[in-house]
Ligand code: HEC
C-alpha cells in the first residue's frame with residue numbers, strides 16, 4: 064500500500080494514476096457497452112392475460128427479432144408457399160407486429176421467441192369465405208413446427224445469409240445506428256447463422272421418421288436427443304397438440320398424452336423448456352400468469368345449431384358407454400388406460416423412457432423450481448372431452464379426422480386424409496379433411512406410416528346408426 068501511495072504522489076504517480084483511470088474507463092465502457100447491447104432487459108408487459116398468453120415472453124430464446132422479420136422475404140424459396148410465416152401455419156392477427164405465439168423481448172437487442180399460444184391456439188372457419196375465429200387454448204390446426212424449424216435451418220445454411228444481404232433488409236424497416244450495424248455485422252448475424260445451422264443438425268434425426276405435419280410435433284425426442292444428449296434411438300414421438308383450456312376442472316388428472324406428469328405447474332414449466340427456455344432462466348411469474356389463464360379459459364361453444372332432442376337422447380348413451388372414462392367425476396377420467404386395453408398406436412409410449420425420466424428429475428436441481436412428478440407410464444390418459452368438437456383430428460397421434468369416424472371400426476376409418484385446413488365440417492364433426500381444398504392447403508396424413516396408426520379405441524363402434532348420431536350430437540355440447 065505504501066509503495067502504491069508513493070507512486071500516486073510523485074510525477075510518475077500522476078502518469079500511472081491517469082493510465083489506471085483511462086484503463087478503468089475503457090474496460091468500464093466496454094463492460095457497459097456489452098451489457099447495454101447484449102444483457103440490458105427492458106420488460107414488455109401485457110396488461111391483459113390474453114395478450115400475455117399470445118405474445119408475452121417466456122424467455123424461450125429464438126432468432127434476433129429484426130433478422131427473424133426479414134427471413135421470409137430474403138429466403139422465400141425455403142418456405143412451403145407464398146404468404147411469409149403464414150405459409151408455415153402461423154396465425155397472424157390483423158395489424159399486429161408478430162403472429163400469435165411469437166414474443167418480442169428486449170435483452171440488449173430485440174429478440175423473437177415462442178409462447179405457449181404457438182401450439183395451443185387455433186383458428187376455425189365456418190365456411191371457406193368466413194373470417195377465421197381465433198380460439199386460445201385450443202390445439203393448433205395449422206402451425207407446422209417441424210416445417211418452421213426446417214425453414215430456419217435452411218436460411219442459416221443458405222450462402223445468402225450474409226450481413227450484406229441482411230442489414231439492408233433490416234434497414235428498410237428499422238433505423239440502425241452505426242454501432243448497431245457493427246454489432247449485427249460482426250456479432251449478431253454470424254452468431255445467429257451458427258445457431259440456425261446447429262438447429263438443423265439438432266433436428267436431423269426427424270428426417271428418418273414420418274413428418275408430423277401441421278398441428279403435430281415430435282414431442283419429447285427433441286429434449287431427449289438435443290437437451291439431454293441421450294443416445295439416438297429409433298422411437299417415433301409425433302403427437303397431436305392438445306387443448307389446455309379449463310384446467311381448473313382437470314385438477315388431479317395426469318398430464319400429457321401418456322400421463323408422464325401429474326402437476327400442472329411442472330407441466331407448464333415443461334412447456335416452456337420445450338419452447339426453448341433455459342432451466343436457469345425460467346420466468347416463474349410470467350408462467351404463473353399463463354397457468355392462471357389456462358385454468359380459467361372455458362372451452363368454446365359449438366358454433367353451429369345443435370338439435371336438443373338428439374342431445375337428450377345422446378346423453379344416456381354417453382353415460383353408459385363413455386362417462387366412466389371421459390366425464391368429469393368418472394372413475395377413470397384423467398387416469399391412464401393401459402395401451403393393451405385402449406389399443407391405440409403405441410409408439411408414443413415406447414418413446415418415453417426411464418432414462419428420460421431420470422434426466423428430467425435432475426433438470427431443476429439448484430433452481431428455484433423443481434420437477435418431482437415425472438413418471439414412466441404404459442398407457443394413454445382418458446382425457447376429459449371438454450370442447451372436443453374443436454380438438455380434431457382425434458387420438459394422441461391425431462389419426463382419426465372426425466368424431467363420426469372415431470365411432471366406426473378402424474377398417475372403416477379414412478386411411479389417408481389431409482390435416483391443416485381450418486374449415487369446419489359440421490357433418491362429420493371435425494375439420495374438412497378430404498376434397499380439393501383440404502388437399503391443396505393440408506398435409507397428407509397416411510395412417511399406414513409408423514406412429515400414424517388409427518387402430519384401437521373401439522368404444523361406441525357397435526352402437527346403432529341412430530345411437531351414434533345422438534351421441535355425436537351430445538358430444539357437441541361438451
Ligand atoms: C411447440 C409446441 C408447444 C409449445 C410451444 C408448448 N406446448 Fe404444451 N404441449 C404441446 C404438446 C405436443 C403436448 C403433448 C405432448 C405429449 O404428451 O407428447 C403439450 C402438452 C401440454 C400440457 C398438458 C395437457 C394435458 O391435458 O395433458 C399443458 C398443460 C401444456 N402443454 C401447457 C403449455 C404451456 C403453458 C406452454 C408455454 C409455457 C406450452 N405448453 C408450450 C405442445 C406445445
Ligand code: HEC
Nearest residue numbers: 384385388400405407443444445446454457458459522523
Ligand atoms: C376405458 C376407457 C374409455 C372409454 C370407455 C372410452 N374412451 Fe375415449 N379415450 C380413452 C383413452 C385412453 C383415450 C386416449 C387414447 C389415445 O389418445 O391414444 C380416449 C380418447 C378419446 C377421444 C379423443 C380425445 C382427443 O383429444 O383426441 C374421444 C373423442 C373419445 N375418446 C370419445 C369416446 C367416446 C365417445 C366414448 C364412448 C362411446 C369413449 N371415448 C369411451 C378411453 C376411453
